[in-house]
Amino acid sequence: MSTSSTRPLVVAIDGPAASGKGTLARRVAQALGFALLDTGGLYRAVALSLIRRGGDLRDTAAAAATARSLTHGDIENLMADPALRLDSTAQGASIVSAVPDVRAALLDFQRGFAAHPPGGAKGAVLDGRDIGTVICPAADAKLFVTASPEVRAQRRLNELLGRGDAAIYADVLKDMKDRDARDSQRAVSPLVPAADAYLLDTSSLDAAQAFDAAMTFIRSRPAFGG
Ligand SMILES: Nc1ncnc2c1ncn2[C@@H]1O[C@H](COP(=O)(O)OP(=O)(O)O)[C@@H](O)[C@H]1O
Numbered sequence: 001m002s003t004s005s006t007r008p009l010v011v012a013i014d015g016p017a018a019s020g021k022g023t024l025a026r027r028v029a030q031a032l033g034f035a036l037l038d039t040g041g042l043y044r045a046v047a048l049s050l051i052r053r054g055g056d057l058r059d060t061a062a063a064a065a066t067a068r069s070l071t072h073g074d075i076e077n078l079m080a081d082p083a084l085r086l087d088s089t090a091q092g093a094s095i096v097s098a099v100p101d102v103r104a105a106l107l108d109f110q111r112g113f114a115a116h117p118p119g120g121a122k123g124a125v126l127d128g129r130d131i132g133t134v135i136c137p138a139a140d141a142k143l144f145v146t147a148s149p150e151v152r153a154q155r156r157l158n159e160l161l162g163r164g165d166a167a168i169y170a171d172v173l174k175d176m177k178d179r180d181a182r183d184s185q186r187a188v189s190p191l192v193p194a195a196d197a198y199l200l201d202t203s204s205l206d207a208a209q210a211f212d213a214a215m216t217f218i219r220s221r222p223a224f225g226g
Protein backbone atom coordinates (compact mmCIF):
# COMPACT_ATOMS: atom_id res chain seq x y z
CA MET A 1 0.00 0.00 0.00
CA SER A 2 1.26 3.49 -0.87
CA THR A 3 2.77 5.30 2.14
CA SER A 4 3.39 8.63 0.43
CA SER A 5 -0.28 9.63 0.39
CA THR A 6 -1.96 11.01 3.49
CA ARG A 7 -5.34 11.16 1.77
CA PRO A 8 -7.55 8.32 3.02
CA LEU A 9 -7.96 5.53 0.46
CA VAL A 10 -11.44 4.63 -0.69
CA VAL A 11 -12.84 1.29 -1.83
CA ALA A 12 -16.26 1.54 -3.53
CA ILE A 13 -18.41 -1.60 -3.63
CA ASP A 14 -21.70 -1.38 -5.52
CA GLY A 15 -24.23 -3.90 -6.72
CA PRO A 16 -27.84 -5.11 -6.55
CA ALA A 17 -29.62 -6.57 -3.53
CA ALA A 18 -28.13 -9.71 -1.94
CA SER A 19 -25.25 -9.86 -4.42
CA GLY A 20 -22.94 -10.20 -1.41
CA LYS A 21 -21.57 -6.66 -1.41
CA GLY A 22 -22.16 -6.10 2.32
CA THR A 23 -20.43 -9.33 3.25
CA LEU A 24 -17.55 -8.49 0.92
CA ALA A 25 -17.32 -4.91 2.20
CA ARG A 26 -17.06 -6.14 5.81
CA ARG A 27 -14.28 -8.58 4.95
CA VAL A 28 -12.35 -6.07 2.84
CA ALA A 29 -12.63 -3.37 5.52
CA GLN A 30 -11.40 -5.79 8.16
CA ALA A 31 -8.48 -7.00 6.03
CA LEU A 32 -7.36 -3.45 5.23
CA GLY A 33 -8.13 -1.98 8.66
CA PHE A 34 -10.49 0.53 7.00
CA ALA A 35 -13.72 2.04 8.32
CA LEU A 36 -16.92 0.64 6.80
CA LEU A 37 -20.11 2.43 5.76
CA ASP A 38 -23.17 0.46 4.64
CA THR A 39 -24.84 3.25 2.67
CA GLY A 40 -27.98 1.17 2.08
CA GLY A 41 -28.44 1.45 5.83
CA LEU A 42 -28.81 5.22 5.45
CA TYR A 43 -31.69 4.89 2.99
CA ARG A 44 -33.21 2.16 5.15
CA ALA A 45 -32.92 4.53 8.15
CA VAL A 46 -34.84 7.25 6.30
CA ALA A 47 -37.58 4.77 5.33
CA LEU A 48 -37.83 3.31 8.83
CA SER A 49 -37.97 6.72 10.44
CA LEU A 50 -40.69 7.87 8.02
CA ILE A 51 -42.72 4.68 8.59
CA ARG A 52 -42.46 5.12 12.36
CA ARG A 53 -43.65 8.72 12.11
CA GLY A 54 -46.73 7.41 10.31
CA GLY A 55 -45.62 9.07 7.06
CA ASP A 56 -46.40 8.00 3.52
CA LEU A 57 -43.39 6.54 1.69
CA ARG A 58 -44.65 8.04 -1.58
CA ASP A 59 -44.75 11.57 -0.10
CA THR A 60 -41.52 12.92 -1.57
CA ALA A 61 -41.51 16.10 0.54
CA ALA A 62 -41.95 14.08 3.75
CA ALA A 63 -39.17 11.70 2.71
CA ALA A 64 -36.81 14.59 2.01
CA ALA A 65 -37.72 16.31 5.30
CA THR A 66 -37.09 13.06 7.16
CA ALA A 67 -33.67 12.61 5.50
CA ARG A 68 -32.69 16.20 6.39
CA SER A 69 -33.88 15.84 9.99
CA LEU A 70 -31.76 12.80 10.89
CA THR A 71 -28.85 13.62 13.21
CA HIS A 72 -25.72 11.47 13.37
CA GLY A 73 -27.12 10.05 16.61
CA ASP A 74 -30.44 9.16 14.95
CA ILE A 75 -28.56 7.43 12.12
CA GLU A 76 -26.46 5.44 14.59
CA ASN A 77 -29.57 4.31 16.50
CA LEU A 78 -31.57 3.44 13.39
CA MET A 79 -28.65 1.54 11.82
CA ALA A 80 -28.51 -0.65 14.94
CA ASP A 81 -32.29 -1.27 14.94
CA PRO A 82 -33.26 -4.86 13.97
CA ALA A 83 -36.22 -3.46 11.98
CA LEU A 84 -33.69 -1.92 9.57
CA ARG A 85 -33.18 -5.37 8.03
CA LEU A 86 -36.87 -6.12 7.36
CA ASP A 87 -37.78 -6.64 3.72
CA SER A 88 -40.48 -3.98 4.10
CA THR A 89 -37.81 -1.49 5.17
CA ALA A 90 -35.72 -2.43 2.10
CA GLN A 91 -38.70 -1.81 -0.18
CA GLY A 92 -39.31 1.52 1.56
CA ALA A 93 -35.63 2.41 1.14
CA SER A 94 -35.90 1.73 -2.58
CA ILE A 95 -38.87 4.13 -2.81
CA VAL A 96 -37.38 7.03 -0.82
CA SER A 97 -33.95 6.61 -2.44
CA ALA A 98 -35.39 7.63 -5.83
CA VAL A 99 -36.16 11.11 -4.43
CA PRO A 100 -33.35 13.50 -5.46
CA ASP A 101 -33.65 15.60 -2.27
CA VAL A 102 -33.28 12.46 -0.13
CA ARG A 103 -30.07 11.54 -1.95
CA ALA A 104 -28.81 15.13 -1.66
CA ALA A 105 -29.47 15.13 2.10
CA LEU A 106 -27.31 12.01 2.56
CA LEU A 107 -24.47 13.09 0.28
CA ASP A 108 -22.37 15.07 2.77
CA PHE A 109 -22.57 12.32 5.38
CA GLN A 110 -21.21 9.76 2.90
CA ARG A 111 -18.50 11.98 1.45
CA GLY A 112 -17.50 13.11 4.94
CA PHE A 113 -17.12 9.48 6.00
CA ALA A 114 -14.86 8.76 3.00
CA ALA A 115 -12.76 11.89 3.51
CA HIS A 116 -12.44 11.48 7.29
CA PRO A 117 -12.89 7.81 8.16
CA PRO A 118 -13.84 7.43 11.83
CA GLY A 119 -11.32 6.15 14.32
CA GLY A 120 -8.41 7.60 12.34
CA ALA A 121 -8.57 4.70 9.86
CA LYS A 122 -6.33 5.06 6.80
CA GLY A 123 -9.20 4.48 4.46
CA ALA A 124 -12.86 3.68 4.04
CA VAL A 125 -14.94 1.02 2.34
CA LEU A 126 -18.41 2.17 1.27
CA ASP A 127 -20.99 -0.21 -0.16
CA GLY A 128 -24.16 0.76 -1.98
CA ARG A 129 -25.49 1.50 -5.45
CA ASP A 130 -23.78 4.72 -6.56
CA ILE A 131 -20.52 4.88 -4.62
CA GLY A 132 -18.22 4.45 -7.62
CA THR A 133 -20.36 6.62 -9.91
CA VAL A 134 -21.60 9.53 -7.76
CA ILE A 135 -20.48 9.52 -4.12
CA CYS A 136 -16.77 8.74 -4.62
CA PRO A 137 -16.07 8.85 -8.37
CA ALA A 138 -12.33 9.10 -7.61
CA ALA A 139 -12.33 5.96 -5.43
CA ASP A 140 -9.01 4.08 -5.48
CA ALA A 141 -10.68 0.73 -6.18
CA LYS A 142 -14.20 0.16 -7.49
CA LEU A 143 -16.01 -3.16 -7.53
CA PHE A 144 -19.44 -3.98 -8.91
CA VAL A 145 -20.74 -7.18 -7.35
CA THR A 146 -23.45 -9.17 -9.12
CA ALA A 147 -25.12 -12.59 -9.04
CA SER A 148 -28.13 -13.98 -10.88
CA PRO A 149 -31.54 -12.91 -9.49
CA GLU A 150 -32.30 -16.53 -8.56
CA VAL A 151 -29.08 -16.93 -6.58
CA ARG A 152 -29.62 -13.60 -4.86
CA ALA A 153 -33.23 -14.44 -3.97
CA GLN A 154 -32.14 -17.79 -2.51
CA ARG A 155 -29.45 -16.04 -0.41
CA ARG A 156 -31.92 -13.45 0.88
CA LEU A 157 -34.49 -16.20 1.60
CA ASN A 158 -31.92 -18.17 3.60
CA GLU A 159 -31.02 -15.00 5.49
CA LEU A 160 -34.68 -14.21 6.31
CA LEU A 161 -35.48 -17.80 7.33
CA GLY A 162 -32.29 -17.93 9.40
CA ARG A 163 -33.54 -14.92 11.36
CA GLY A 164 -36.87 -16.61 11.94
CA ASP A 165 -38.80 -14.33 9.51
CA ALA A 166 -41.60 -15.90 7.47
CA ALA A 167 -40.73 -15.79 3.76
CA ILE A 168 -41.27 -17.76 0.55
CA TYR A 169 -38.92 -17.90 -2.41
CA ALA A 170 -41.38 -16.63 -5.05
CA ASP A 171 -42.18 -13.49 -3.01
CA VAL A 172 -38.54 -12.77 -2.24
CA LEU A 173 -37.62 -13.14 -5.93
CA LYS A 174 -40.46 -10.85 -7.02
CA ASP A 175 -39.63 -8.19 -4.41
CA MET A 176 -35.99 -8.33 -5.44
CA LYS A 177 -36.79 -7.94 -9.14
CA ASP A 178 -39.13 -5.01 -8.36
CA ARG A 179 -36.42 -3.33 -6.32
CA ASP A 180 -33.73 -3.99 -8.96
CA ALA A 181 -35.98 -2.42 -11.61
CA ARG A 182 -36.71 0.63 -9.44
CA ASP A 183 -33.04 1.07 -8.51
CA SER A 184 -31.81 0.64 -12.10
CA GLN A 185 -34.42 2.76 -13.83
CA ARG A 186 -34.60 5.81 -11.55
CA ALA A 187 -33.49 9.12 -13.03
CA VAL A 188 -31.06 10.03 -10.28
CA SER A 189 -28.01 7.88 -9.39
CA PRO A 190 -29.32 4.67 -10.96
CA LEU A 191 -27.73 1.35 -10.16
CA VAL A 192 -25.10 1.05 -12.91
CA PRO A 193 -21.47 -0.09 -12.84
CA ALA A 194 -18.84 2.65 -13.03
CA ALA A 195 -16.88 2.45 -16.30
CA ASP A 196 -13.73 1.58 -14.33
CA ALA A 197 -15.32 -0.90 -11.90
CA TYR A 198 -14.15 -4.50 -11.59
CA LEU A 199 -17.18 -6.72 -12.27
CA LEU A 200 -17.37 -9.55 -9.79
CA ASP A 201 -20.08 -12.17 -10.43
CA THR A 202 -20.48 -14.16 -7.21
CA SER A 203 -23.16 -16.57 -8.58
CA SER A 204 -20.80 -19.51 -8.27
CA LEU A 205 -18.38 -18.11 -5.68
CA ASP A 206 -18.72 -18.50 -1.94
CA ALA A 207 -17.95 -15.52 0.30
CA ALA A 208 -14.30 -16.54 0.75
CA GLN A 209 -13.74 -16.92 -3.00
CA ALA A 210 -15.40 -13.56 -3.66
CA PHE A 211 -13.14 -11.97 -1.04
CA ASP A 212 -9.99 -13.48 -2.62
CA ALA A 213 -10.96 -12.21 -6.08
CA ALA A 214 -11.75 -8.75 -4.70
CA MET A 215 -8.45 -8.50 -2.79
CA THR A 216 -6.48 -9.57 -5.87
CA PHE A 217 -8.10 -6.73 -7.80
CA ILE A 218 -7.67 -4.17 -4.99
CA ARG A 219 -3.97 -5.03 -4.58
CA SER A 220 -3.50 -4.55 -8.33
CA ARG A 221 -4.57 -0.90 -8.06
CA PRO A 222 -1.79 1.72 -8.00
CA ALA A 223 -2.95 3.31 -4.73
CA PHE A 224 -2.62 -0.11 -3.08
CA GLY A 225 0.88 -0.69 -4.37
CA GLY A 226 -0.07 -2.57 -7.56
N1 LIG B 1 -20.45 -15.17 -2.17
C1 LIG B 1 -21.46 -15.59 -1.43
N2 LIG B 1 -21.93 -16.84 -1.54
C2 LIG B 1 -22.98 -17.25 -0.83
N3 LIG B 1 -23.66 -16.50 0.07
C3 LIG B 1 -23.25 -15.24 0.24
C4 LIG B 1 -22.14 -14.73 -0.50
N4 LIG B 1 -21.96 -13.44 -0.12
C5 LIG B 1 -22.92 -13.17 0.79
N5 LIG B 1 -23.69 -14.27 1.01
C6 LIG B 1 -24.87 -14.37 1.88
O1 LIG B 1 -25.95 -13.86 1.11
C7 LIG B 1 -26.77 -13.00 1.91
C8 LIG B 1 -26.77 -11.58 1.31
O2 LIG B 1 -25.45 -11.08 1.40
P1 LIG B 1 -25.16 -9.55 1.72
O3 LIG B 1 -23.69 -9.42 1.83
O4 LIG B 1 -26.02 -9.06 2.83
O5 LIG B 1 -25.64 -8.90 0.33
P2 LIG B 1 -25.93 -7.40 -0.04
O6 LIG B 1 -25.17 -6.51 0.91
O7 LIG B 1 -25.45 -7.28 -1.45
O8 LIG B 1 -27.41 -7.23 0.07
C9 LIG B 1 -26.19 -13.06 3.31
O9 LIG B 1 -26.92 -14.01 4.04
C10 LIG B 1 -24.76 -13.52 3.11
O10 LIG B 1 -24.27 -14.27 4.20
Ligand SMILES: Nc1ccn([C@@H]2O[C@H](COP(=O)(O)OP(=O)(O)O)[C@@H](O)[C@H]2O)c(=O)n1
Binding pocket: 016, 017, 018, 019, 022, 039, 040, 041, 043, 044, 090, 093, 094, 095, 097, 098, 127, 128, 129, 130, 131, 179, 183
Ligand atom coordinates in the same frame (compact mmCIF):
# COMPACT_ATOMS: atom_id res chain seq x y z
N1 LIG C 1 -25.91 3.89 -2.20
C1 LIG C 1 -27.16 3.42 -2.13
C2 LIG C 1 -27.48 2.37 -1.25
C3 LIG C 1 -28.79 1.92 -1.19
N2 LIG C 1 -29.74 2.52 -1.95
C4 LIG C 1 -31.16 2.15 -1.85
O1 LIG C 1 -31.43 1.52 -0.62
C5 LIG C 1 -32.07 0.24 -0.82
C6 LIG C 1 -31.58 -0.70 0.26
O2 LIG C 1 -30.19 -0.91 0.04
P1 LIG C 1 -29.37 -2.05 0.76
O3 LIG C 1 -27.98 -2.00 0.21
O4 LIG C 1 -29.53 -1.92 2.24
O5 LIG C 1 -30.13 -3.35 0.28
P2 LIG C 1 -29.58 -4.82 0.09
O6 LIG C 1 -28.70 -4.78 -1.13
O7 LIG C 1 -28.79 -5.17 1.32
O8 LIG C 1 -30.79 -5.64 -0.08
C7 LIG C 1 -31.70 -0.15 -2.24
O9 LIG C 1 -32.68 -0.98 -2.86
C8 LIG C 1 -31.59 1.20 -2.96
O10 LIG C 1 -32.85 1.65 -3.42
C9 LIG C 1 -29.39 3.53 -2.83
O11 LIG C 1 -30.24 4.04 -3.53
N3 LIG C 1 -28.11 3.97 -2.89
